[in-house]
Each structure stands twice: as structure tokens, then as C-alpha cells.
Amino acid sequence: MIGVFLDSEANGLNSHIHRLLEIAFKIVDLSNGSVKEEYHAVIAQTIEAWEKSDRESLKINGFTWNEVEKGKSSRQVSQEIIDCFTRNGIRRKKAVFICQNPSFDRAYFSQLIDPDTQELLSWPYHWLDLASMFWALAMEKAKKGMGPLPWQTGFSKDLIANFYKLPQEAKPHRAMNGVDHLLLCYEAVVGFPKKNKINSET
Numbered sequence: 505m506i507g508v509f510l511d512s513e514a515n516g517l518n519s520h521i522h523r524l525l526e527i528a529f530k531i532v533d534l535s536n537g538s539v540k541e542e543y544h545a546v547i548a549q550t551i552e553a554w555e556k557s558d559r560e561s562l563k564i565n566g567f568t569w570n571e572v573e574k575g576k577s578s579r580q581v582s583q584e585i586i587d588c589f590t591r592n593g594i595r596r597k598k599a600v601f602i603c604q605n606p607s608f609d610r611a612y613f614s615q616l617i618d619p620d621t622q623e624l625l626s627w628p629y630h631w632l633d634l635a636s637m638f639w640a641l642a643m644e645k646a647k648k649g650m651g652p653l654p655w656q657t658g659f660s661k662d663l664i665a666n667f668y669k670l671p672q673e674a675k676p677h678r679a680m681n682g683v684d685h686l687l688l689c690y691e692a693v694v695g696f697p698k699k700n701k702i703n704s705e706t
Contacts, residue, residue: 511682
């Protein structure tokens with residue numbers, strides 16, 4: 505099974521008004537954690553779209569007009585992603601998307617590649633989130649008296665990292681920083697079965 509660890513940055517939280525500024529992902533073999541391919545792009549915007557930016561969002565991701573003006577066209581990024589997914593066999597039942605906030609990432613991803621095209625290409629419709637994985641495992645441990653309830657520790661990505669004594673995500677919040685931190689947290693929470701087996705045998 506393949507995991508597409510994906511993160512994105514936008515100029516606001518409303519995908520009906522705001523636009524995708526940046527996307528990054530790593531295609532990972534979920535059995536051993538090996539990275540098959542990675543991708544990153546900044547997407548060019550019109551000045552009209554940029555002027556609708558939410559200033560608080562831009563404070564978090566640090567994007568400037570200078571950067572997005574020089575980005576790739578959405579058409580080019582869309583085709584590059586389609587080519588990359590085709591090369592790596594990203595298809596339903598063979599791959600899943602893994603994000604910190606899939607409701608956000610999926611909405612903005614669909615600005616690049618519409619849901620009908622995704623369906624035509626048989627791309628995965630499972631967008632899994634790290635917080636739910638952590639929640640389920642924490643609840644199981646709490647029921648056995650082996651740890652706190654998830655709402656006692658919190659379950660944002662940085663709080664999950666804190667629980668496992670991992671560093672917080674690098675700032676500013678850029679997409680590849682998010683992907684790298686997501687992978688770090690995923691390995692701590694879920695792990696890669698064959699990688700863990702190899703490590704235990706050495």
C-alpha cells in the first residue's frame with residue numbers, strides 16, 4: 505500500500521474564495537517508510553485572487569506576492585501531479601492520502617484537479633488524518649489505564665509531536681515542512697511494520 509503524505513498552503517480558509525498557493529507531497533511505501541518520489545510547487549495567482557487573501561493566513565505561511573507571482577501555472581502543476589501519480593501507480597485500493605487536515609487539503613487539491621477527473625483516474629477517495637489515528641490509539645490505551653485520554657493531551661500535529669517528544673513543525677508553515685513533520689509524527693504514532701522489524705533485528 506502506498507501513502508501520499510500531502511500538505512498544502514492557501515491564502516485563506518474558505519476554498520470558495522481563497523486559492524491554493526503551495527502543494528507538497530511524498531509518495532511513501534507504507535510497509536517500510538521508503539520515499540518513492542516527492543513533489544513541491546508554488547502556484548501562481550492573479551492579483552485579483554491575491555487581493556482576497558486573509559492576512560492571518562499569510563502571517564502563518566509567510567507567503568508574499570513576490571513568491572506567488574513567480575509560481576507555476578495551475579495547469580502545469582495539475583499535469584505534473586497527474587504524471588507523477590501515474591508513474592507511481594496511485595490508484596484506488598492501492599494507495600491512500602494521509603494529511604493532518606484532509607478537509608482543508610482535499611478542498612484545495614480539488615482546485616487543481618477537479619473531483620470528476622480524480623474519479624476518472626481512479627484516484628483514492630480515502631483521505632486519512634493523523635489526528636484520528638492518534639485519537640483511536642490513545643483511547644485504546646486509556647481504556648486499559650495505560651495513558652491519558654486524547655483530549656487531555658490535545659491532538660493537533662504539534663501536540664501529538666509533543667506527546668512523543670518530537671520537535672514541532674518548522675516555521676513558517678510551508679507545505680514541505682508540513683509533509684516532513686507529518687511523516688515524523690506518523691512514524692511515531694503508527695509506524696512502518698517492515699522498517700520496525702528490520703530495526704528490531706539489527
